[in-house]
Amino acid sequence: MISAPTSESADARRPARGRAAALAYMTSGVALGVAWFDPRMWPFAWLAPAALVIALHQTRRIALAFVGVWAAGLASHLIGFDWVPEMNAISIGYTGATGVFFDVAQMLAWTLCPALVIAAGFAVFRRRLPIAPWLAVAWPLGEYARYRLLAISIDDWLNTQWTVEPVLAALAHIGWWPTVALAILLGGALGQACVEEAPRRWRWAALAGGLAIGAILTPAAPRQGDDLLAGIAAVHVRDALTLPHRAPPGEALDLIVWPEDAQHRRPYLGVGPGRGVHIEPLLPDSPADHLVGLVTRSPNGALRNQFVAVDPTGAVIASRAKRHLMPVAERSWLGLVGHDRFRTGRQPPFMPIAGRPAVPLICGELLSRELTAEGVARGGRVMLVGARDAMMATDRALRHLLAVQVMRSVEYGVPSVRASQGGWASFVASDGTVLARSGRARNGFLMWSADGGARDVDFFGRRLDKPDAPGVPAAADGPTVAVLYTEEDPGHRTRCPEGRCTYHALEGFTCADQRADSVIIAGHGRPPDYLSHPAEQVAAAARCFGPELVVVDTCYGASSELFGALAAGADEPPGPLIVGATSLVPTAGLRYGADFFAAPTADARAAAVSLPHGTLTRWRADRAQLVGLLAEVGRMDPDTLRGHLVRRDPVQVAVPLGEAGALLVPVEWARVAAGRPRAPDRRRPRRRPPSPRPDAVYAAPAKDAGS
Amino acid sequence: MKRSRFWLSSLFGLTGLLCTAALFAACADEETDPNAELKAYFAETFGLYLFEWAEDSEQFAEDEDGFLVALDDGFVAIDGFDVREMRIEERIQPAAAGGEVFLKVIDVETGLERYFLYDFDERYVVFGEDTSLDESRGVGVQANPDGTYEVWTFDDAVSDRTEVETVPDGYAAMQRADAVNRFSALPPHMIMLAFALGHTTTPEARTTYYHATDTNYAMKIAATPSACSLFKTFCDCVACRALERSGECDLCPDL
Numbered sequence: 001m002i003s004a005p006t007s008e009s010a011d012a013r014r015p016a017r018g019r020a021a022a023l024a025y026m027t028s029g030v031a032l033g034v035a036w037f038d039p040r041m042w043p044f045a046w047l048a049p050a051a052l053v054i055a056l057h058q059t060r061r062i063a064l065a066f067v068g069v070w071a072a073g074l075a076s077h078l079i080g081f082d083w084v085p086e087m088n089a090i091s092i093g094y095t096g097a098t099g100v101f102f103d104v105a106q107m108l109a110w111t112l113c114p115a116l117v118i119a120a121g122f123a124v125f126r127r128r129l130p131i132a133p134w135l136a137v138a139w140p141l142g143e144y145a146r147y148r149l150l151a152i153s154i155d156d157w158l159n160t161q162w163t164v165e166p167v168l169a170a171l172a173h174i175g176w177w178p179t180v181a182l183a184i185l186l187g188g189a190l191g192q193a194c195v196e197e198a199p200r201r202w203r204w205a206a207l208a209g210g211l212a213i214g215a216i217l218t219p220a221a222p223r224q225g226d227d228l229l230a231g232i233a234a235v236h237v238r239d240a241l242t243l244p245h246r247a248p249p250g251e252a253l254d255l256i257v258w259p260e261d262a263q264h265r266r267p268y269l270g271v272g273p274g275r276g277v278h279i280e281p282l283l284p285d286s287p288a289d290h291l292v293g294l295v296t297r298s299p300n301g302a303l304r305n306q307f308v309a310v311d312p313t314g315a316v317i318a319s320r321a322k323r324h325l326m327p328v329a330e331r332s333w334l335g336l337v338g339h340d341r342f343r344t345g346r347q348p349p350f351m352p353i354a355g356r357p358a359v360p361l362i363c364g365e366l367l368s369r370e371l372t373a374e375g376v377a378r379g380g381r382v383m384l385v386g387a388r389d390a391m392m393a394t395d396r397a398l399r400h401l402l403a404v405q406v407m408r409s410v411e412y413g414v415p416s417v418r419a420s421q422g423g424w425a426s427f428v429a430s431d432g433t434v435l436a437r438s439g440r441a442r443n444g445f446l447m448w449s450a451d452g453g454a455r456d457v458d459f460f461g462r463r464l465d466k467p468d469a470p471g472v473p474a475a476a477d478g479p480t481v482a483v484l485y486t487e488e489d490p491g492h493r494t495r496c497p498e499g500r501c502t503y504h505a506l507e508g509f510t511c512a513d514q515r516a517d518s519v520i521i522a523g524h525g526r527p528p529d530y531l532s533h534p535a536e537q538v539a540a541a542a543r544c545f546g547p548e549l550v551v552v553d554t555c556y557g558a559s560s561e562l563f564g565a566l567a568a569g570a571d572e573p574p575g576p577l578i579v580g581a582t583s584l585v586p587t588a589g590l591r592y593g594a595d596f597f598a599a600p601t602a603d604a605r606a607a608a609v610s611l612p613h614g615t616l617t618r619w620r621a622d623r624a625q626l627v628g629l630l631a632e633v634g635r636m637d638p639d640t641l642r643g644h645l646v647r648r649d650p651v652q653v654a655v656p657l658g659e660a661g662a663l664l665v666p667v668e669w670a671r672v673a674a675g676r677p678r679a680p681d682r683r684r685p686r687r688r689p690p691s692p693r694p695d696a697v698y699a700a701p702a703k704d705a706g707s
Numbered sequence: 708m709k710r711s712r713f714w715l716s717s718l719f720g721l722t723g724l725l726c727t728a729a730l731f732a733a734c735a736d737e738e739t740d741p742n743a744e745l746k747a748y749f750a751e752t753f754g755l756y757l758f759e760w761a762e763d764s765e766q767f768a769e770d771e772d773g774f775l776v777a778l779d780d781g782f783v784a785i786d787g788f789d790v791r792e793m794r795i796e797e798r799i800q801p802a803a804a805g806g807e808v809f810l811k812v813i814d815v816e817t818g819l820e821r822y823f824l825y826d827f828d829e830r831y832v833v834f835g836e837d838t839s840l841d842e843s844r845g846v847g848v849q850a851n852p853d854g855t856y857e858v859w860t861f862d863d864a865v866s867d868r869t870e871v872e873t874v875p876d877g878y879a880a881m882q883r884a885d886a887v888n889r890f891s892a893l894p895p896h897m898i899m900l901a902f903a904l905g906h907t908t909t910p911e912a913r914t915t916y917y918h919a920t921d922t923n924y925a926m927k928i929a930a931t932p933s934a935c936s937l938f939k940t941f942c943d944c945v946a947c948r949a950l951e952r953s954g955e956c957d958l959c960p961d962l
Contacts, residue, residue, distance in 0.1 A: 268767065268775055268799070269767065270767040270777070275767065275768035275769065276768055276769040276770070277767055277768070277769040277775070278769060299775075299777075299797070299799055299808075299907070555802075581803065583802070583803050583804075583805065583806075583828070584802035584803060584806050584827075584828070585802060585803055586801065586802045586803060587802075611803045612773075612801065612803060613773050613801035613802075613803045613804040614801075614802075614803025614804055645829075646828065646829065647828055647829070648829060648830045648849075648850065648851060648852055649830060649852060650852075651852055669851065669852045669853055673851065673853065673855075673873075676871075677857045677859075677871035677872075677873055678871060679847060679857075679859040679861070679869040679871050680826065680829055680831055680847070680849070
């Protein structure tokens with residue numbers, strides 16, 4: 001005989017029920033965290049909804065359901081996403097108390113939406129429906145709300161199943177949301193079976209079993225488009241400074257995919273078709289086209305994070321700017337945190353390149369299912385991803401990214417290639433098979449083809465994927481190069497073939513036994529300061545290496561202040577050869593031919609340096625010559641000074657330095673002002689422009705009302 | 708018990724409100740306009756509004772000399788004046804070749820054209836008009852390090868020679884230039900469009916970074932300022948002159 005419960009017995013059961021609920025919530029969170037922790041633990045992910053159903057069954061109050069689900073979410077993220085604090089420290093730069101505060105706030109935000117939506121479902125359906133069915137809707141809805149709010153989807157439940165073929169098959173055939181809902185329903189049905197009495201228990205168990213059998217019987221995800229992967233090389237590189245010595249030998253490459261922000265060139269570049277615009281060639285010895293990630297600028301200073309398709313000569317074929325910018329790191333979030341670093345792109349993620357209809361995606365854009373869908377809907381048949389992954393500090397973090405790549409390939413039925421700076425390059429088939437994957441410790445080109453399989457070749461052209469992979473050879477087989485820079489401006493360090501250059505910050509530099517055949521002074525030039533330091537200090541550091549050649553890779557490098565300071569130690573001819581410009585230099589800096597890094601003589605190396613659209617001064621340091629020149633400038637009358645005047649801030653005249661070229665020499669304005677003013681030669685454009693009919697040249701730009 | 712229930716309910720309710728508000732805000736979360744401050748300055752100080760122009764010259768072509776060329780058209784509205792459709796051509800010379808910025812402004816309705824030339828290195832601007840295929844006339848203004856200006860006029864049809872005059876400040880330079888170029892006789896839309904672009908368009912410059920880590924940096928622009936940041940008094944006074952707004956232009960005495 002069953003008696004009605006008294007309020008006393010109900011009160012007595014409440015703490016026990018509370019403990020059981022808490023245990024179930026934690027089980028749910030820990031199980032999901034374990035599944036995130038290691039892909040081999042994927043079955044634990046199915047326990048998460050099961051345990052959550054049990055927990056919600058034990059819960060009576062809406063607020064407790066909300067807190068319980070939120071706590072479970074936090075537990076899963078603390079276990080599975082242990083790499084997030086380090087990512088924040090690297091990518092956003094938050095450290096100390098600010099870092100801890102941001103990490104906590106971020107984790108709370110990541111887990112808030114699912115908790116809120118599930119709690120809302122609990123409030124509405126708790127006495128009307130069994131938990132498993134509405135949870136199967138609320139769980140994906142919570143993940144969707146989180147994505148809309150935070151643009152994050154790396155922690156979607158389905159991503160835990162990236163190695164599970166039946167789930168991938170279901171994803172390929174019925175799509176993302178139905179697969180998530182059915183998976184949560186399956187797990188939830190197990191939980192429901194635990195809390196129900198027979199015979200309903202067996203019905204829920206049968207439902208779970210039926211769904212599992214259905215998944216197992218689902219035909220495998222289709223494999224298509226493998227042929228589009230042959231001929232592609234995906235670059236994996238540890239930084240934005242290291243260049244390949246050569247293209248992979250013996251490979252018939254027609255497309256090389258580079259990472260996001262692969263090199264700090266910052267060229268002036270629009271978006272869309274190239275219209276004759278050129279950048280410096282990326283790999284002169286290769287006939288392949290390139291898809292390269294570059295941050296580009298507009299004349300008003302606006303930045304775009306772009307994927308740029310270029311031909312072997314550097315002619316831009318087309319470009320598209322990143323649309324899915326990551327909150328805080330790349331754009332402001334709700335106007336509260338972070339700032340807008342880049343203008344948001346508007347071009348569709350579709351770009352024919354090297355005969356392939358491609359879906360070019362930039363790093364975090366892979367988190368957006370909409371963008372991938374848009375690219376595929378426009379005809380894209382292969383995904384090409386350029387990423388910057390150095391902030392993903394652990395293999396687990398990189399595996400989570402690989403999981404997302406696999407899920408996108410499977411869902412949209414297209415193979416994908418990922419190039420990475422600081423992470424893994426990878427090739428993934430349309431059925432989710434990881435065809436090739438690089439490491440992160442070495443620079444190289446990752447390739448895959450149906451007949452040749454996976455190949456990973458380093459920047460010297462040697463196989464990396466063999467057991468006895470060679471290391472980076474010593475730089476002793478060529479001239480050594482030291483690059484001086486300032487920590488204020490590391491982005492202008494000269495890019496060098498791997499192993500050829502060493503980098504030395506002026507801050508804290510001490511002169512010891514350094515030796516280098518060539519020294520590059522790389523950064524800003526604003527005479528009389530270079531690299532934000534006085535010319536004498538910069539020159540002293542350069543002289544410390546005892547170089548045969550000094551290249552001043554800054555604006556206005558060919559000045560008497562710097563050349564004179566560099567020549568200060570050259571009382572006995574021949575002094576070092578010094579190369580510099582009397583003009584601005586482009587954002588990408590000077591151009592270095594292959595001989596600069598290989599030729600044995602300083603003259604040959606100096607000849608290999610050039611300035612696009614300009615000329616360089618190449619001077620064999622000779623103090624006596626310089627002293628004579630300065631004396632000559634000192635004797636110039638005001639009218640003569642006017643004739644040589646080229647800059648007014650600071651006031652500088654350009655005077656010939658023998659056969660070497662011109663040199664900028666500072667003079668006092670009072671000496672110049674006394675001369676007869678002369679109008680500059682240029683008073684109209686150098687070349688008559690074409691008739692300004694925009695539509696006659698190219699399609700009118702997209703309009704933005706209110707711009 | 709009641710108290711804890713109250714706090715839990717409050718927490719739940721508050722979180723729900725915050726999340727809902729954040730969701731709405733996220734839907735309306737548009738990027739910050741980097742020129743918003745400048746646009747507000749134009750609107751508030753000069754009553755100037757530009758619309759239907761491509762966003763920051765995002766489309767370039769490159770000609771055979773390496774110049775970047777951007778063509779665009781749109782509308783210029785000024786308080787107290789009508790709305791005019793204008794067309795522009797921007798040409799930016801490669802940095803190493805001088806970094807010259809050329810701007811041609813065309814009034815679509817009248818076909819009137821003027822060009823503007825800005826040389827960062829030598830710190831001068833030229834305002835001119837083509838008089839034939841190979842000839843032009845106009846006025847140039849060059850900023851000196853001591854705050855004085857040099858002004859010269861030219862007319863290719865009359866003479867190859869130019870006479871240069873040194874004047875004490877930007878206002879005086881504007882007066883000399885106006886005497887030749889008659890800014891007040893031109894449609895103010897042309898002047899104001901050039902004025903606006905003179906605040907933003909710069910030659911290519913190396914950039915430097917506020918460095919936080921190896922993978923994170925924010926950017927600041929190197930020292931290649933826009934024409935109107937070098938010639939601020941001159942630019943402001945030209946704008947005031949074109950608009951005949953003496954009362955609103957504190958920087959331009961005697962206007």
